[in-house]
Amino acid sequence: MIDKFISKLEFQLRTLKSKERKKYLNNYEESIQEKIDSGISEKQAIYEIGKTKKIAEEILSSYNKEKLNMQPIYIFKRYFNKVYIYVDIAILIFSMVLSNIIFYCVLLSGLNNGLTVNKMTTHSLWLLFLIPMHIIMSYVFGLYKIENISNLGVQILRTIGVNAVVFVSLRLVFIFTNAFCSTGWFSIYIIFSCMLEIIIRMILFFVSCMKGEN
Secondary structure, three states: OHHHHHHHHHHHOOOOOHHHHHHHHHHHHHHHHHHHHOOOOHHHHHHHHOOHHHHHHHHHHHHHHHHHHOOOOOOOOOOOOHHHHHHHHHHHHHHHHHHHHHHHHHHHOOOOOOOOHHHHHHHHHOHHHHHHHHHHHHHHOOOOOHHHHOOHHHHHHHHHHHHHHHHHHHHHHHHHHOOOOOHHHHHHHHHHHHHHHHHHHHHHHHHHHHHHHO
16 A cells, blocks of 8 residues: 555656655655554555655655755746846847847948938837837846746747747837838847747756756
8 A cells, every 4th residue: 555655756757867766755754654663554544645746746846846956046936037138238238249240231332222321320220119118028028027937849949939029029110110121130039039039048957957956
């Protein structure tokens, strides 16, 4: 009967690492044995320990909270994660600079008809709109939530979604306001922004996992 209880509990704790799972199983097996040694029946001892489903839920809940507390500082229980916001802003600025450099090189090579250096400064002014909009959309897509930061797949998909929405929204603004912004430059900018954000988020995710293991 003890073996059946332990086997059932082991299955319900299958998401834990082998070492962690064995630790919990040994503790409960010892607790049951102590109760039996005190004079009660095996059935009564298991009844007093409780149902394996409830035990597993409590263990997994406690384990997950403990693991989150071990994560580095950029994984903490606040809706807005300041480090990720700063990273996003830095990526947006870097992407802006990089895309301007590329366009400046294209201009010097004479491949870009009608684009002047003066107009390129207009690109940089779009940061005043791009940064707040990008941060707001990241908030809307939940990219600063602890549960999403802890899931790399969700981060990547939602990052692509944020950049797609920003691209479409600002292209519509450019069209309806007749504001200057070349499609080529803006496309390059969004691609750099999206790729860099995904790469940085992947790095932060794997670093946090590594530190969480220690």
